[in-house]
Every structure is written in C-alpha cells, then in structure tokens.
Amino acid sequence: MLQRAGIALPEAGPSGEIAWLQALIDGLCELSSRDALTGALNRRSFELALDRELDRVARSGESALLLLLDLDHFKRVNDLHGHPVGDRVLQTVAQTLQQAVRPMDTVARIGGEEFALILPNCPPAFGEAVAERVRARLASRSLPLPGGDSLRITVSVGGAYAPAWVRSAARYWLARADAQLYRAKAEGRNRSCFEPSSLQPALARVSPDERALLFGTPPSAPPTARPGAAAE
Numbered sequence: 269m270l271q272r273a274g275i276a277l278p279e280a281g282p283s284g285e286i287a288w289l290q291a292l293i294d295g296l297c298e299l300s301s302r303d304a305l306t307g308a309l310n311r312r313s314f315e316l317a318l319d320r321e322l323d324r325v326a327r328s329g330e331s332a333l334l335l336l337l338d339l340d341h342f343k344r345v346n347d348l349h350g351h352p353v354g355d356r357v358l359q360t361v362a363q364t365l366q367q368a369v370r371p372m373d374t375v376a377r378i379g380g381e382e383f384a385l386i387l388p389n390c391p392p393a394f395g396e397a398v399a400e401r402v403r404a405r406l407a408s409r410s411l412p413l414p415g416g417d418s419l420r421i422t423v424s425v426g427g428a429y430a431p432a433w434v435r436s437a438a439r440y441w442l443a444r445a446d447a448q449l450y451r452a453k454a455e456g457r458n459r460s461c462f463e464p465s466s467l468q469p470a471l472a473r474v475s476p477d478e479r480a481l482l483f484g485t486p487p488s489a490p491p492t493a494r495p496g497a498a499a500e
C-alpha cells in the first residue's frame with residue numbers, strides 16, 4: 269500500500285527495527301493526510317493546517333491568504349467525457365496548483381471539485397495577483413482527450429485574509445473566502461473575487477463575531493453555509 273503511494277521503507281533487520289517502524293509510522297501518517305486521487309492534502313489535514321496558520325498569524329501579525337477554488341461546470345466534464353476524464357482533470361488541477369505556488373504553501377482538495385490554497389506570509393498587495401496567476405495558469409492548460417480533441421477547464425476563486433493579531437476561528441476565515449467564491453460564481457465564473465476591504469488595516473476586516481472573540485464576548489451564531497454549498 270505504501271509502495272503504491274510512492275512511500276519507500278528501509279530494509280527491515282535486527283539493528284534497523286526502530287528505524288523501520290518509525291518509517292512505517294511516518295509513511296502511514298503521510299498516507300492518511302493525502303487525498304488518494306490527487307495527492308493533495310485532504311480535508312482533515314487542510315483543517316489542521318488552517319488552524320495552525322491562524323494561530324501563527326495571531327502571534328506574528330503576518331498576513332496569510334486563503335484561496336478557495338472551485339472548478340466551473342465540472343459536472344459537464346463528467347457528463348460529456350466520463351468520470352475517468354473527470355478524474356484526470358482533478359489530478360491535473362492539483363499538479364498545476366502545486367507548481368504554481370511556493371513550497372511553503374498548502375495545496376488541498378477539500379471537496380469533490382473544490383481545492384484550497386493556504387499562503388502564509390502573503391502581503392495583501394500581492395494576493396490578488398497570486399490568485400489571478402493561479403486562475404490564468406489553470407485556464408491556459410489543455411488536457412488531451414482520446415480521439416485528438418482537447419479539454420480546457422476554468423476555476424472560480426474566492427480569497428480572504430486571516431485577521432492579523434486576532435485569535436479568530438478557522439470557520440470564520442473559511443466562511444469569508446467561501447462568500448467570495450460564491451460571488452465569483454455568481455458574477456460569471458473563471459474569475460477571482462476578494463473582500464473589498466482587503467487592503468485596509470487588519471481590524472477593520474474582521475467580522476463582528478471575530479471582534480467578539482477578540483474582546484472576549486461569545487460570538488452570536490456560527491456562520492451559515494452559502495446557498496447550495498455541499499455538506500462535508
């Protein structure tokens with residue numbers, strides 16, 4: 269199982285038993301953190317990474333950007349070309365995202381045709397350019413089909429920054445990015461949308477509930493999912 273996933277174990281032997289067991293544990297951890305189809309981080313690991321990043325931003329005051337990406341009209345790809353082609357599209361998207369970002373960034377598949385990028389230390393002045401570069405790179409790829417045709421895909425992107433110096437909760441960060449993704453879909457797809465105040469000081473950007481967390485009063489109610497959002 270590990271070998272099929274490209275994870276190698278050292279030779280087992282009396283002196284190397286502990287190293288072998290450690291490699292086995294590391295390999296199993298690696299395997300359980302990844303999405304089997306694309307090799308990107310899975311939803312559970314993404315949520316852990318999001319919590320870690322939020323914690324870091326609260327302590328360091330650095331800017332971190334969350335991008336949510338959803339393939340446009342992906343159902344049509346499956347319907348027209350079949351699931352195996354749809355699967356290859358998802359693999360190509362994951363590979364392209366991995367190539368488009370820095371090694372320190374997180375690439376995750378968080379739903380059927382939804383991906384997420386966590387970009388630590390990404391100043392607000394650069395965020396929209398990064399999102400646009402990723403979107404354009406995906407739009408420029410073409411996937412060869414059996415029979416000589418090729419397929420192009422586009423994504424809609426929603427971006428939001430973690431509020432610096434604020435001990436917030438990941439669900440609020442996710443909900444803000446998701447609202448922008450919803451806007452990108454509603455405005456015509458194949459585009460990226462950001463919170464309008466993304467260049468304003470950090471505290472001006474936090475929601476009333478995040479403000480409540482900051483000042484120690486309980487938040488009102490969890491954010492509601494956007495209309496039509498898939499249940500996880």
Ligand SMILES: Nc1nc2c(ncn2[C@@H]2O[C@H](COP(=O)(O)OP(=O)(O)OP(=O)(O)O)[C@@H](O)[C@H]2O)c(=O)[nH]1
Nearest residue numbers: 338339340341342343344346351352354355380381
């Ligand atoms: N091939 C393949 N398809 C998947 C996988 N997971 C989810 N899907 C498909 O993704 C499609 C998602 O369709 P919708 O939610 O209607 O979204 P959409 O067609 O991309 O439309 P918009 O998001 O509104 O642009 C469905 O057809 C799912 O079957 C997968 O692992 N492999």
